[in-house]
Amino acid sequence: MQDVPLIFIRKLGLAAVAAVTLTLLTTLWNGVASAQTLLPAQDYPRSWDREFPLGDFSRSIVDYGEILSGGPPRDGIPAIDAPKFVSIAEATERYAPTEPVIGLEVNGEARAYPLQVLTWHEITNDVIGGVPVAVTYCPLCNAAIVFDTRVNGVAHSFGVSGRLRKSDMIMYDRETESWWQQFSGEALVGDHVGQKLTKLPSRIESFERFTQRFPEGRVLVPTREGQRPYGRNPYRSYDAENGRPFLYRGDLPEGIPPMARVIIVEGYEDRAYAMSLIAERGTLRDGPIELSWTAGQNSALDTSEIAEGRDVGNIVVQTVDASGTRRDAVHDVTFAFVYTVFIDGGTIVQ
Template identity: 50%
Template sequence: MRIVPIIAALCTAASTAAASPEFWVHEWPKTNFENTSVESWVEILSGGPSKDGIPALDAPQFIAVADAAVLEPREPVITLEIEGQVPHAYPIRYLTWHEIVNDVVGGIPVAVTFCPLCNSGITFDRRTDAGVLSFGVSGKLRNSDMIMYDRQTESWWQQAVGEAIVGDLTGTALQTLPSWMESWEAFRTRNPDGLVMDQPDFRRNYGANPYVRYDSSHRPFLYSGEMPPHDIPALARVVRVGDRAWPLTRLAEQGRITEAGVNLTWTAGQASALDTAQLAQGRDVGNVRVRDASGADLAHDVMFAFAFHAFWPDGEWMLAD
């Protein structure tokens, strides 16, 4: 499969991005467009692919850490460590092409998600009052962030915040589980008996980065919102915990920060997934861990600054004094 930079590939398809339910109803006959928290439909754009054009994964297969010969030390994985269960790693080399993995770990149905355009990697509990949901990729974006959909009601969900924004389940929020992005080397060193998701049975150029140099861009793809304050570059990474954001540059410089009841640490060794053509060769963005005062892992996200500002416009920027 030939590598095509995603921005160039999608610009033509996204040129008719602004739409409304009258354009979507044939593709989404089950979606209740009368129920929404979106103020204006122009906020929702087509990212290029249609519904399920980016295929989510269901019930993935796992292999032992020792058998994962294809993974390179610096490439990123999303780590999920549930107490009493074998730690699981979900390689970004696969999530880049699928964005959502519906899995069950220790009896907990989870959705492991990655939005490349926001660098947002979050794990959700799929259990809700409406039942256990499974998720797919809608092909739509809002503030350049992936809109997921559940296959049960075909409600639309904002990945960055884990909340339904269109459909019968509008206003329903998913529980975010502690998970984090780190290098494969960091995961396998800490968890030699862990499990890693095996390569999916799709024809994709796994290990390649279709978003070459994206995190060096000046503006996000299909984003017309405000830029971050404090002269922070739009595609600079920040560590979001709740409605607070710590610039990654500050954390990397200090190595450790303890503020607002949160302990953040940074160590070198993880490649950016959105830099060079080969994912594992990206520049070093480091490994981040976030814990509370007792040492328990906290749910968080390492996302681009523009996305934090878009979804938490009144959020607190944790800047150096």
């Protein structure tokens, strides 16, 4: 809680100070004491109330005009709530060596979440290494982000709202039906408005690279075979260099194709790094950040069969301290237009 100056106490009196203190506590508790400001109540489609009866649409930090329907309604893209995992030996019979997966290790436990599954579900609710997580993938942004789902110490479960903002998925939590921006992990609407989920370090990497790092790791497989055409890419050629983002109304970046891949590192968002630059150099060091690229990972958004997509390579992002110790950094491999629209005034290094 913020300190109240003594002279302020004398002027206002104890009752007034108590009221001020209560206001501060309430603001801090609601998680909106940051740069974000609640907007005045807005008109919105009343169908939202029917779809999300627990949601509080009087509380928002974004203009509702920015929120678009992605087509499917709430849970039309079904999150995975009871994930099924198999050994690497079993998974090798299913997944190609260069297929993309989200590799995650928490407290010594390692799991891979293949994009051929997440493309059709976008969110997997899981507990790994004792930590409740949401493993998320937005194909329209190529944003693969893992969140610790605890909010105010309480684990939450997430679903796909069926809405987009700036071409990025809006998630919702099932406890309060607040709406959350997947790219930032910030609640845009509802009880948790202004609060942010903690991101966890993860990698988009080839299945083969995951198996090399974690030979005893476990691998996600579909809970029900045939529920979706797993292995197929419904966004064929979406990441073509001359492509355009879907359901997007913002500005496009200058000097770089909008669908070019860039790397954004948490804590260093004033710049993003073009993947083409890292691929050309192999390794790039920028202060404590080291980025490296190696060949051998398919794009999940290129050809109809994910396993046949063009090679976009593997990115590793780590911090390096004075002793030379390396630690995986929270980062996102996304598209240039995503960086441009979400990071105001940032620079793409290329």
